[in-house]
Amino acid sequence: MTEDLTLDAKMATYEKNTRISIPSYDSLFAMIQSYYRVQLGENASLLVIGAGGGNELSAWAPSNPKWTFTGVDPSKEMLKMAKHKAVELGIENRVSLIQGKIDDLPRQNSKFDAASCILVLHFIDDVQEKLKLLGSIKDNLKSGAPFVLVSAYGDRDDAEFQDRLNVWKSFFLDAVWESSKVDEMVNGSIMNPMKISIIPENQIERLLAESGFTNITKFYSTGLFGGWICHGD
Template sequence: MKDKFTYNTEMAQTYETNARISIPTYDALFGMVQSYFRTEISGEDASVLVIGAGGGKELSTWGPANPEWTFTGVDISEEMLKIAQHKTNQLGMSHRVNLIHGTINDLPIADEAFDAASCILVLHFIDNVQEKLELLRSIHAHMKPGAPFVLVSAYGDRDATELKDRLNVWRSFWLDAGKPPAVVNEMVNTGIMKISFLPEKQIEGLLRESGFTHITKFFVTGLFGGWMCHAGGTDGLDIECDV
């Protein structure tokens, strides 16, 4: 079966290499999410929504080990979707993967909501806080009540020493990988510090405001954190209260 898109081998290799430098626990992260989904999904069949599916890491990790799962992946980058499409074809999973070039608003209207959803390394590329909230609300609207959701994003208070210390750790990842100091400094100034950081409590607040409950931080590496939670019901009975 031919790829839906032309596959760029060099781009794919560069993306995965850089991801593993920036997040040394990159591969373990996706295994952790799979374990969480498996414990939370009732029955073997499951429909999984993947926001930011370009690159195909979710598909290549979760797909082969869970042959009864189906996936709907969304990404605004056509180039990244080429990588996901290639991996899908290589794994023989095309019959249970639907890749959509666009945003969550481009999802087809369906009668059934998703059994699980993920948004990994996407939220920090959205600058506007209201747009972040709208994305999380849209994800929640496409999920079954009680379904598990995982969010992974860069986080931190730009003015806090804590973020500066973690930034130094992130910088060391790249130096240890052989990048010259001048190049790493440029990556910090024109790259990583251009993304949208929010304090941990604000991210958790956005999740609650979007309708998610039982919010638990489960992952931290360098500049990035991960939260697992559930889609709350529509009757308001599942909404958490701060005390």
């Protein structure tokens, strides 16, 4: 009971703060769903990298009753939230959650019809590791399958990034966060390359191309974050 309450409280905080940081978070998932639905049809297997929290499941599983989901995430705590959501939504039979990284995916005969990697890439500090992850995602996809990447992006030394950072800060200040708390977040994590690895958008697009993705299209941008749709070759 106590554990459930703690999990509920953690989930509520995650849900709330993510939507402050990304006010169009729910629209983002709706946009991705539209693209997948047009590309995939009724039956599809989706690979969700960074499935912790379970928001990909709650956004896409109920309206697509034949889609199956394989979620990968190293965080036990975040996966607990995803599992909780899967149970609440009654979709456990279509969801497989793996605690680990993409290399921990069980060997299987068929590749996935689509993949997503939402708000994960900036937590991987080494550029070669980012490339390795994107390459492994591509290798796990059927030819031509859609892939959606959403990540913080930019060059911290660039005025354009600082302007976007000010926009992002305004979301928290307007949600009545204390400015000292917002500054702490900016200085402690956003501006700290040891905490968050933010790379420019042209580098993200190069990594996607180097990993073998084609038709790389930036479809989304808000505050600090951008989204790209592309396809396995």
